[in-house]
Amino acid sequence: MSIITLNNRAVRSVTTFGSVSSGSMVFIKKLTASSDSSLSFVNGSSDVVLDSTYKEYLFTFNNMHPSAADEMFEFNGSDDTSSHSYNITKTTTIFVAHQSEGGGDTAIQYQAGDDIAQGTGFQDLQAYGQQDTDNDSSISGTLHLFNPSSTTFVKHFMASSNCMVDNNYTVNTFTAGYFNTTAAITAMRFQYGTGNIDAGDICLYGIL
Amino acid sequence: MSIVTYNNRSIANISAIGAAKALTHIKTVTASGDSTISFVDGSSDVVLDSTYPIYLLKYINVHPASDSQHLNVNFRDGGSSYDATKTTSYFEAEHGEDGSGAAVNYVTASDLAQGTGVQKIAPNVGGDADQSCSGELFLFNPSSTTFVKHFIIRTNTVRSDNITFDTHVAGYCNVTAAIDAIQFSFGSGNIDAGTFKLYGLKDS
Numbered sequence: 556m557s558i559i560t561l562n563n564r565a566v567r568s569v570t571t572f573g574s575v576s577s578g579s580m581v582f583i584k585k586l587t588a589s590s591d592s593s594l595s596f597v598n599g600s601s602d603v604v605l606d607s608t609y610k611e612y613l614f615t616f617n618n619m620h621p622s623a624a625d626e627m628f629e630f631n632g633s634d635d636t637s638s639h640s641y642n643i644t645k646t647t648t649i650f651v652a653h654q655s656e657g658g659g660d661t662a663i664q665y666q667a668g669d670d671i672a673q674g675t676g677f678q679d680l681q682a683y684g685q686q687d688t689d690n691d692s693s694i695s696g697t698l699h700l701f702n703p704s705s706t707t708f709v710k711h712f713m714a715s716s717n718c719m720v721d722n723n724y725t726v727n728t729f730t731a732g733y734f735n736t737t738a739a740i741t742a743m744r745f746q747y748g749t750g751n752i753d754a755g756d757i758c759l760y761g762i763l
Numbered sequence: 764m765s766i767v768t769y770n771n772r773s774i775a776n777i778s779a780i781g782a783a784k785a786l787t788h789i790k791t792v793t794a795s796g797d798s799t800i801s802f803v804d805g806s807s808d809v810v811l812d813s814t815y816p817i818y819l820l821k822y823i824n825v826h827p828a829s830d831s832q833h834l835n836v837n838f839r840d841g842g843s844s845y846d847a848t849k850t851t852s853y854f855e856a857e858h859g860e861d862g863s864g865a866a867v868n869y870v871t872a873s874d875l876a877q878g879t880g881v882q883k884i885a886p887n888v889g890g891d892a893d894q895s896c897s898g899e900l901f902l903f904n905p906s907s908t909t910f911v912k913h914f915i916i917r918t919n920t921v922r923s924d925n926i927t928f929d930t931h932v933a934g935y936c937n938v939t940a941a942i943d944a945i946q947f948s949f950g951s952g953n954i955d956a957g958t959f960k961l962y963g964l965k966d967s
Contacts, residue, residue: 581785618903618910618913652852652854654852654874656877661869663852691909694913696913717903717934725852725934725935727852727934
């Protein structure tokens with residue numbers, strides 16, 4: 556077996572592994588709620604990357620639990636570079652499939668009251684009932700954000716979630732739309748309509 | 764200056780940087796005339812515990828031994844039985860190869876309301892040699908002993924009568940016990956072929 560000798564600068568000076576795959580999905584940041592009013596991912600802050608590094612970003616939200624009853628989990632974006640305001644104009648669709656634990660009220664339906672037409676408010680990630688504060692109640696799901704750094708196109712997003720809502724329903728919610736701006740999206744915020752996020756994790760990934 | 768020595772396998776054999784991989788492959792199981800395919804935490808190198816907050820299962824070209832069988836899934840919440848209580852929703856879009864039946868429908872008969880039986884995830888999968896179903900299942904935080912366990916499933920199927928079905932199933936295991944195993948099966952007969960993959964999503 557041949558022996559390769561290196562001085563101690565050889566390895567520590569390596570800056571890239573050119574042929575080494577790190578996988579096509581890269582973990583960026585995890586935020587854990589503990590009675591927070593909101594959770595925000597801001598490009599360039601706290602190790603968050605939300606720029607042209609990736610063409611697609613994926614947020615996962617896992618067992619989000621509100622501190623107050625009858626709340627809706629929601630999100631918005633920001634195009635500011637500092638002092639972020641979360642008020643991007645957006646047009647969205649939202650539809651749900653649902654059923655009660657009692658076996659009734661089953662349907663797939665569009666939720667006209669929960670979509671947005673060129674509005675700047677927060678977009679619900681759940682519909683057809685609000686989340687309650689039962690200890691075992693939560694919402695989990697994913698949100699894809701495409702090409703947030705584009706200054707040419709609108710910014711598309713697609714989300715899917717499942718939520719245990721009040722009166723013990725399962726609700727599978729599909730939300731999609733676009734931030735109708737050609738400014739880059741520089742931050743994303745998640746929150747409940749009122750009250751705090753009692754618990755839950757949100758992770759941000761970049762998709763190569 | 765100190766000298767560091769390596770044999771020529773130490774760097775040349777690096778194929779991945781583990782910590783950077785967010786989607787980690789855990790296990791692939793290939794069906795071949797099996798009555799069920801199961802992923803059991805702690806068995807056959809399967810990890811299905813608090814190691815990952817989210818698990819992703821992919822099932823690819825799953826083909827029944829008998830024609831027109833539903834592909835089903837169930838979850839284990841302790842003990843040896845796959846019987847976790849579930850409440851689910853189920854809807855599907857369909858379109859026939861002859862252009863017929865283009866529609867989206869909620870299917871009441873295919874959901875579960877606090878049921879413990881299997882959950883259908885693909886309808887009447889065809890037994891022709893080229894027919895199968897493929898899809899993915901997200902399972903959130905199965906090790907939680909506080910929350911219900913949400914899952915979101917999407918499958919595309921070639922039904923036995925040559926209709927494509929885009930099936931969406933979601934719901935939760937309405938238990939606070941940890942989910943430690945998942946099992947796939949057809950309504951009747953064996954799983955003739957198919958690839959089942961389990962991944963974990965890292966959160967650090």
